[in-house]
Amino acid sequence: MDIKIGITNSPREIAFETAQTADEIEQAVAAALGDESTHLSLQDDKGRRFIVPVGSLAYVEVGAEESRRIGFVA
Numbered sequence: 001m002d003i004k005i006g007i008t009n010s011p012r013e014i015a016f017e018t019a020q021t022a023d024e025i026e027q028a029v030a031a032a033l034g035d036e037s038t039h040l041s042l043q044d045d046k047g048r049r050f051i052v053p054v055g056s057l058a059y060v061e062v063g064a065e066e067s068r069r070i071g072f073v074a
Contacts, residue, residue: 001017001018001019001020001021001022001025001062001063001064002015002016002017002062002063002064003015003016003017003018003025003042003044003060003061003062003063004059004060004061004063005040005042005050005052005057005059005060005061006057006058006059006060006061007052007056007057007058008056008057008058009056010056014050014052016042016044016045016048016050017044017045018042018043018044018045019045020042020043022062025042025060025062026062028040028041028042029057029060032054033054033057037054038053038054039051039052039053039054040052040054040057040060
């Protein structure tokens with residue numbers, strides 16, 4: 001699953017791949033925004049943890065669950 005997180009006042013976005021499903025990501029974002037949480041925490045496939053302050057979230061883009069194909073399709 002490809003994830004992109006936009007940060008306000010920053011020209012770059014955080015992009016990573018995770019084993020979590022789209023529903024798990026949506027629930028984590030909704031919980032961070034709904035509760036009075038101070039940050040959103042997500043983990044990628046390599047074990048790195050991304051912690052973003054909730055007040056700085058511009059958007060969270062959840063990609064397709066299907067992995068990318070490599071090579072040519074005939």
